Amino acid sequence: MDAIHSPGRPDSHTSKGSKEDPMALNTLPTVSASHNENAAHHGDPIAATSSFEMRKTTSDMRNTRGMLGLHPQAPIDEEHDLAEQQDWWWAKVRIALREPFAEFFGTMILVLFGDGAVAQVLLSAGQKSAPGGDGYGNYQSINWGWGLGVMLGIYVAGDSGAYLNPAITFTNCVLRKLPWRRFPIYLLAQFLGGFVAGPGIRTVPPSPTATAGIFCTYPQPFDTKSGQFFDEFIASAILMFVIYALKDDSNKGQFSASGAWFPLAMFFLIFGIGACFGWQTGYAINLARDFGPRLMSYAVGYGHEVWSAGGYYFWIPIVAPFCGCLFGGILYDVFLYTGPDSLMNQPWFGLKDLARPKAAIMERVEKQKAEGLV
């Protein structure tokens, strides 16, 4: 239900920048299958001192992280580590709490999918109006849910080692020389991740009847308008959050879902959203997949019903995905993404630009032109 260290390394701590960064004191570089040539331990405090001016926050950061029981060096990419925006106070918090944040969100994703699958199967059991006429899933769907939850949780946790389970952290402390002082904060983060995932499931109402559409999604009749919106919102937020995790090469630990792995991981993600959160509204989460076919079904004569169904529900799959995806993306960027190209990684999350919109747009376009993007 999680990931442990590659053997030979007592700590899964992956200080990716350690090769070139003279500040990367005492770190154990990532040992992936393809490039494990630099698995040597760096243990020279002098080297760190000599480059003291390079990044003045390092020493404070290391003290903070040491007090939390974490590895002195946060596992973030060297280029991110040195980037200008990392001097902002929130960026420092994010680096100091990198592994706990990762374990928290990883466990949250795990429990969201797992409990989501259980809830959907149990509450929809025997529902005659379900596609196929017998509820939204069976026992096997729950296994899909937990399997997917673990897989996607590992992708999200990435850099923390992706334990996601206190018993695994514990076993590594006992058997594989993982420092015991890591245990408390990992346990706390994992516990809180599971705790917080609860409310997501609360959105599932206990009504036992549902309908589903072919061309586009129709909500369950018991769903209120705000419930409909929230369902789409949650599913879209999870979609965007996990996609950003999958594509974040600086939060991979030893696991990678980029390149050839991405489409396969997307299959599991979409399957999982359907198997775990799809009951109520049919998980539209995409204007192109819902509004396009809906218009076509109207064009070929399905009548006014395609718009009025579900209390004029049709606008929800148009609006909610935009809100949900944006929220999921913000969540990921605020807590986990460290790269310089995110708006959330600007001081004050880029909100300052709202005070001077025209100038901000001009600057952006100017920069895009310089980069040849337009």
Next chain:
Amino acid sequence: MDAIHSPGRPDSHTSKGSKEDPMALNTLPTVSASHNENAAHHGDPIAATSSFEMRKTTSDMRNTRGMLGLHPQAPIDEEHDLAEQQDWWWAKVRIALREPFAEFFGTMILVLFGDGAVAQVLLSAGQKSAPGGDGYGNYQSINWGWGLGVMLGIYVAGDSGAYLNPAITFTNCVLRKLPWRRFPIYLLAQFLGGFVAGPGIRTVPPSPTATAGIFCTYPQPFDTKSGQFFDEFIASAILMFVIYALKDDSNKGQFSASGAWFPLAMFFLIFGIGACFGWQTGYAINLARDFGPRLMSYAVGYGHEVWSAGGYYFWIPIVAPFCGCLFGGILYDVFLYTGPDSLMNQPWFGLKDLARPKAAIMERVEKQKAEGLV
């Protein structure tokens, strides 16, 4: 439900030929997991000017694409880019509209599989004559359909970034500095892709009874002869279209299904054709898989019925796959494939050769001999 940029790159634009091509002005080369050494931005307009004579259409093309809101440089392979046949007017259209075409067909595949699965499950619910006696799928089949649709849609879209969802494009514009001017044409292409996928589903008739054969495929009794033909035709066209996409190394973006990934992707493709389009005729789509066993079942004594069943349906799985595969292949080559080895990439789609068949054959054989193919 789609793919976004690899972090660190504000645009997923993958100008693959940018390394060696002095014309590749201001492009951001593909950063894959294995070789991201050349992620530097090229921003020197002088370099572009100096090689002006190399390809005279570049400047026009860049203006056209800029007006459409697209990246000035189309993401096609350098060798394709320079190939002789790209001077043809349709090739220019195809390059100018590369990403919209990719998003259009990617979203179309996504919706075809997704809505196909929904339609099949809903319309066949409770059908006693189905294999297993209870319809052609259940709620989980729909999750398979959408998961597969996204996966295969990403493979088809490839070079465009494979967003497939306006909400994802939107979130990347807000958070990750994707230029806003990309948004409208991506939205339009995605919307149209979903819109057009509708008629494919219309081929599903609302009759609730079906039979299926063991040795070979038998059509549903409500299927007319033209309906039978069209069903096989559509499934075969999708088969060939996606196979050509999977094998098109010049339309991969960051995703690849060639080499070791191909058989796995084929599993998902065939599973998906069955789960989403297999209801009516049992998706023969292969003479060898249908006519061979049919002949054998006749030989071992199954009687004249193997031929007369379904109103002498037996010839359809022989003829329709050839027509469908050819149509799917043409569709892919006309809109997405840029390589020099396709007949569709000859001026006038190679139709000129029909006026001089003998000479064309001679030339072809001559060329094959020179290449040692025969």
Next chain:
Amino acid sequence: MDAIHSPGRPDSHTSKGSKEDPMALNTLPTVSASHNENAAHHGDPIAATSSFEMRKTTSDMRNTRGMLGLHPQAPIDEEHDLAEQQDWWWAKVRIALREPFAEFFGTMILVLFGDGAVAQVLLSAGQKSAPGGDGYGNYQSINWGWGLGVMLGIYVAGDSGAYLNPAITFTNCVLRKLPWRRFPIYLLAQFLGGFVAGPGIRTVPPSPTATAGIFCTYPQPFDTKSGQFFDEFIASAILMFVIYALKDDSNKGQFSASGAWFPLAMFFLIFGIGACFGWQTGYAINLARDFGPRLMSYAVGYGHEVWSAGGYYFWIPIVAPFCGCLFGGILYDVFLYTGPDSLMNQPWFGLKDLARPKAAIMERVEKQKAEGLV
């Protein structure tokens, strides 16, 4: 339902040895994703002539293959190509008919799994004694069967391009400049593969009742003793045949299931054997998986029934897998494997050694000692 050429290459012919082999006239080397640096066409007939003495059969072989419509050069590994045992008459047949053999067995595997799944689902529909109480599979199982069949068929066909479908060969001839003269022999091989796969399905008896065991496998009551044996034999033969194909690095074409892919491919293989051939005897195919638990279940008090059940069926999962695996292995080695380390690739399939067993054993041990294996 098959594989096509990588774009840019008019023929999927993969003459693996072409880099070092001066005989590799006019071949198009394998262009895989990772090493496509030598995609240049070799077209110099002089180079071939100069190394004429190196392999004297080449010229005859090329004529034979040319007459069959095949690429002049057979796609087998250079080291295999030059190996001593390839001078044997059967080795020459195997090389001359390499692609047809590959397409034949690939299509056979495809149809065996696909039709096996259909047969199992249809014939066992509603069977109350099935695990779960409702037959051995449903419509989705059939999609698994065909998906798996295509995937494993591609692995088996490998070097031939793995078309497996005449409509795909046809489309490549029309659109992608595959020489038309390839079409007839590919069509014939594919058709025969589907034709021959029929009898495998015939082993499924039409009886609708079955029981199944927990600790070990018990046959369906309608199964005769020879039927039981044959079922286990067929499943074991398919198991060994496909494993040998998966591990055959010289028959991969562009696809590979070795290394990290092997366990995943094995999951699909075992799943497929269960989903397509598992109905009658519960697919023991393994002494360790059947006899060990059976003995344990006897030890803990399950009584004499564990032996007498099914008419003292217990010996069949002990004996049949050995016979079946051996048969499957022989089949693969005789028709598809070209490596020097197979007994089947010795002149007269190594049967000569039966006349002089003692000397043969001595030689074998001697050789093993020299290689440090014992």
Next chain:
Amino acid sequence: MDAIHSPGRPDSHTSKGSKEDPMALNTLPTVSASHNENAAHHGDPIAATSSFEMRKTTSDMRNTRGMLGLHPQAPIDEEHDLAEQQDWWWAKVRIALREPFAEFFGTMILVLFGDGAVAQVLLSAGQKSAPGGDGYGNYQSINWGWGLGVMLGIYVAGDSGAYLNPAITFTNCVLRKLPWRRFPIYLLAQFLGGFVAGPGIRTVPPSPTATAGIFCTYPQPFDTKSGQFFDEFIASAILMFVIYALKDDSNKGQFSASGAWFPLAMFFLIFGIGACFGWQTGYAINLARDFGPRLMSYAVGYGHEVWSAGGYYFWIPIVAPFCGCLFGGILYDVFLYTGPDSLMNQPWFGLKDLARPKAAIMERVEKQKAEGLV
């Protein structure tokens, strides 16, 4: 149902350290797809003699292994091979019996999952209280179980060649020149693995009723408290055992599930634990996934029942996973893991430290500081 040699190598024996180790006499290095440049046979006994002092146990070890019918050289990593702790008597046993241990545990995992799936499906058939209302799985679940069992068994067996099936070993002896003297000990280990896996299944009680929870796991009512504990214990032990196998780069043979493969393998592992062992307690195996949501469900008003259900079962998913994971980790480290960073690989399994806890802790912290881990 297992793995065989890569063609061209008569023995799958993978002496990974053979490149640099002058002691690596007569070994056949691993030939993976990517680096098969050194497939030459080393057969010089002189080279071994010259480095006789380097490791004095080699000669004894080779005699012992030779008598057992095994390859003279055990397939363990060079760095592990030379590590100090390998002089301990148990380390010698582990190296001498490396392949039998691997085959034993690999077959045990295979049968545990396979028979677990069968038991769960058969015993829970028709259970109305199951999620979905119709038992814990169907015939397809059994195919998942066996497929997963083989996949995970191959990962566990790794270095032994992962035959897992006497019929496959047999076929390789007949056809592919695997020395016959390997056969008996492989057969014995495989048989015993299947034999021992029986009791694991015995934990499944024959009662046909069950309930399941949404937010957290509730045990089946027929489960005694010790049965509940044992169920969670077994599932957690399997979890940790397989995770350690997946991450053990020195026990991979030609198969690897590290890096990008790890999350996918974890999906299969968790899916399999649910599909094969999840019936009774709902496989919590994780405090964070059970206690967190349980607390939340109490907080939002689910009442005292969340604690008292199942006879105050709630503490079991908190305690049992720690015990089970630890046991599974110990099992793996004692029998299969050879790396220096495991407590189990210290003389007397590190138990000596219990006599001097304070000093042991000091030493450990000291070492961690030196390595920069704290």
